[in-house]
Amino acid sequence: xxxVAFAGGVGGAKLADGLSRCLSPADLTIIVNTGxxxxxxxxxxxxxxxxxCYTLAGLANPETGWGRVNESWQVFEQVQQLGGEDxxxxxxxxxxxxxxxxRRIKAGQPLSHIVRDFSHAWxxxxxxxxxxDQSVATFVDTVEKGELSFQEYFVHQRCIPTVxxxxxxxxxxxxxxxxxxxxxxxxxxxxxCPSNPWVSIDPILKIKGIxxxxxxxxxxxxxxxxxxxxxxxxxxxxFAELGxxxxxxxxxxxxxxxxxxxxxxxxxxxxxGDIEKIGIRPHVLNTLMISIEDRQxxxxxxxxxxxxx
Amino acid sequence: xxxVAFAGGVGGAKLADGLSRCLSPADLTIIVNTGxxxxxxxxxxxxxxxxxCYTLAGLANPETGWGRVNESWQVFEQVQQLGGEDxxxxxxxxxxxxxxxxRRIKAGQPLSHIVRDFSHAWxxxxxxxxxxDQSVATFVDTVEKGELSFQEYFVHQRCIPTVxxxxxxxxxxxxxxxxxxxxxxxxxxxxxCPSNPWVSIDPILKIKGIxxxxxxxxxxxxxxxxxxxxxxxxxxxxFAELGxxxxxxxxxxxxxxxxxxxxxxxxxxxxxGDIEKIGIRPHVLNTLMISIEDRQxxxxxxxxxxxxx
Numbered sequence: 001x002x003x004v005a006f007a008g009g010v011g012g013a014k015l016a017d018g019l020s021r022c023l024s025p026a027d028l029t030i031i032v033n034t035g036x037x038x039x040x041x042x043x044x045x046x047x048x049x050x051x052x053c054y055t056l057a058g059l060a061n062p063e064t065g066w067g068r069v070n071e072s073w074q075v076f077e078q079v080q081q082l083g084g085e086d087x088x089x090x091x092x093x094x095x096x097x098x099x100x101x102x103r104r105i106k107a108g109q110p111l112s113h114i115v116r117d118f119s120h121a122w123x124x125x126x127x128x129x130x131x132x133d134q135s136v137a138t139f140v141d142t143v144e145k146g147e148l149s150f151q152e153y154f155v156h157q158r159c160i161p162t163v164x165x166x167x168x169x170x171x172x173x174x175x176x177x178x179x180x181x182x183x184x185x186x187x188x189x190x191x192x193c194p195s196n197p198w199v200s201i202d203p204i205l206k207i208k209g210i211x212x213x214x215x216x217x218x219x220x221x222x223x224x225x226x227x228x229x230x231x232x233x234x235x236x237x238x239f240a241e242l243g244x245x246x247x248x249x250x251x252x253x254x255x256x257x258x259x260x261x262x263x264x265x266x267x268x269x270x271x272x273g274d275i276e277k278i279g280i281r282p283h284v285l286n287t288l289m290i291s292i293e294d295r296q297x298x299x300x301x302x303x304x305x306x307x308x309x
Numbered sequence: 310x311x312x313v314a315f316a317g318g319v320g321g322a323k324l325a326d327g328l329s330r331c332l333s334p335a336d337l338t339i340i341v342n343t344g345x346x347x348x349x350x351x352x353x354x355x356x357x358x359x360x361x362c363y364t365l366a367g368l369a370n371p372e373t374g375w376g377r378v379n380e381s382w383q384v385f386e387q388v389q390q391l392g393g394e395d396x397x398x399x400x401x402x403x404x405x406x407x408x409x410x411x412r413r414i415k416a417g418q419p420l421s422h423i424v425r426d427f428s429h430a431w432x433x434x435x436x437x438x439x440x441x442d443q444s445v446a447t448f449v450d451t452v453e454k455g456e457l458s459f460q461e462y463f464v465h466q467r468c469i470p471t472v473x474x475x476x477x478x479x480x481x482x483x484x485x486x487x488x489x490x491x492x493x494x495x496x497x498x499x500x501x502c503p504s505n506p507w508v509s510i511d512p513i514l515k516i517k518g519i520x521x522x523x524x525x526x527x528x529x530x531x532x533x534x535x536x537x538x539x540x541x542x543x544x545x546x547x548f549a550e551l552g553x554x555x556x557x558x559x560x561x562x563x564x565x566x567x568x569x570x571x572x573x574x575x576x577x578x579x580x581x582g583d584i585e586k587i588g589i590r591p592h593v594l595n596t597l598m599i600s601i602e603d604r605q606x607x608x609x610x611x612x613x614x615x616x617x618x
């Protein structure tokens with residue numbers, strides 16, 4: 001069986017890593033959100049792609065889930081000393097990724113080629129694809145600060161402003177990256193990783209052709225909300241600010257038109273009936289991924305029911 | 310007495326440092342060649358300015374004379390692993406300088422303001438000025454490889470191709486940086502540091518208004534050639550390839566129309582008569598600067614005769 005995972009940052013990377021530990025590399029393609037890509041220090045930064053690749057390569061910082069393990073901060077500290085921009089922390093090894101990506105993009109290489117070459121350099125056997133090679137920029141409209149670029153909202157403003165809506169600049173003209181539609185069409189099942197529905201999975205779904213390719217497929221979303229809270233990031237806060245009680249059920253409803261199956265945490269077992277009522281098959285599993293074993297266990301359990309059904 | 314030093318890279322930085330140890334900071338202005346500035350990894354690099362500043366700040370690598378002391382190479386090694394451009398080695402701390410300089414230049418700040426701010430951050434009391442805020446690019450025309458940008462010739466080709474001539478692109482329209490002409494006009498003496506006459510000092514001299522400002526001044530050049538050899542860099546090789554026997558005398562002749570005094574090494578004491586013949590006052594000193602004490606001693610000895618004469 002072949003699988004495609006849609007992933008954003010840390011939560012998505014963890015499940016992708018769990019899946020990679022249970023599947024042969026040729027059977028897993030990970031399609032990654034690039035809507036929060038941005039420029040910093042004049043460099044092109046793809047936070048979700050890097051988090052997924054670092055995690056699959058075993059290079060991610062296990063404490064933060066993003067950035068590099070055994071990272072040093074020489075450049076950042078010196079930039080700080082010179083009075084430079086220090087609201088976004090960039091480690092030395094991570095910086096090298098941005099420098100080389102930027103050079104290649106400026107030389108005309110598509111992002112998908114760059115990710116392929118970097119995956120090769122980092123010994124990643126699975127196929128990692130950006131959702132698109134074109135530039136898509138996520139903006140968050142907020143009550144207090146007006147419209148903010150995603151990283152401005154996420155890092156600089158620490159998700160404090162109240163969310164009103166999202167805008168994905170450039171999404172209308174973005175094409176799926178080479179290989180994206182093929183991977184979806186060839187897949188036996190699609191997994192929406194426990195990533196932010198609003199700003200990680202939705203941008204992927206809005207890329208031209210992707211919804212059509214998903215049609216008729218077995219699609220399993222994993223809730224990023226457990227007991228009304230997100231493990232990491234602002235998803236629960238976003239639901240609340242948009243007037244929706246944050247819960248695994250809210251996530252299932254968000255994807256209701258698209259998914260066939262839904263994985264919710266054992267904490268939320270009482271929601272299974274409500275999820276069935278909206279025509280989605282619920283699967284209750286332990287979804288909290290603290291250790292690497294947790295990732296693998298969740299992936300195994302998912303593969304178990306996907307292969308069975 | 311007030312002094313202005315014209316400097317290129319390592320040799321210039323060493324003498325500037327020696328002078329800084331003998332003079333009150335207000336009495337020393339260093340005007341630095343920017344003709345070998347270039348772009349690498351998308352960043353604006355000013356090798357001579359950085360070498361001078363790092364040296365004055367005590368941040369320079371004492372073994373190489375350029376780059377930073379206690380440097381780490383995390384970014385460079387990771388860029389190499391990703392198959393990036395690795396012909397020019399950039400250390401982590403040094404990289405921070407380029408990142409922040411590039412950000413400021415792109416934001417419209419003149420290079421001279423940036424150098425002033427960086428000098429402040431690095432506790433440099435002396436005034437360090439780029440020769441110009443405009444972009445000047447040195448090209449080296451060679452027999453074997455045609456015309457090369459300076460860093461291509463200097464670093465990538467390791468000065469191997471045979472030099473035919475030099476070209477300083479943009480020099481006609483370059484204005485002296487704010488403060489340059491004032492410093493020269495206020496100075497009691499000008500020192501040409503033991504830097505490359507062709508590609509470090511000549512570009513400064515070619516900036517509009519500088520030669521006129523020098524007119525009538527006491528100007529002392531220090532030979533970068535000792536016993537027919539350069540301590541560092543390709544100056545002697547350049548003289549030879551341009552058909553001139555490399556020697557301290559050749560350097561004195563190169564500057565003959567401009568300078569009043571010339572410092573040559575004790576090794577070359579036999580050349581004093583020839584230098585007098587071309588109307589320049591020779592001063593025989595130990596000019597080889599291995600230790601920090603050597604720098605200070607040379608500066609002291611120069612100040613001794615400059616104050617006496």
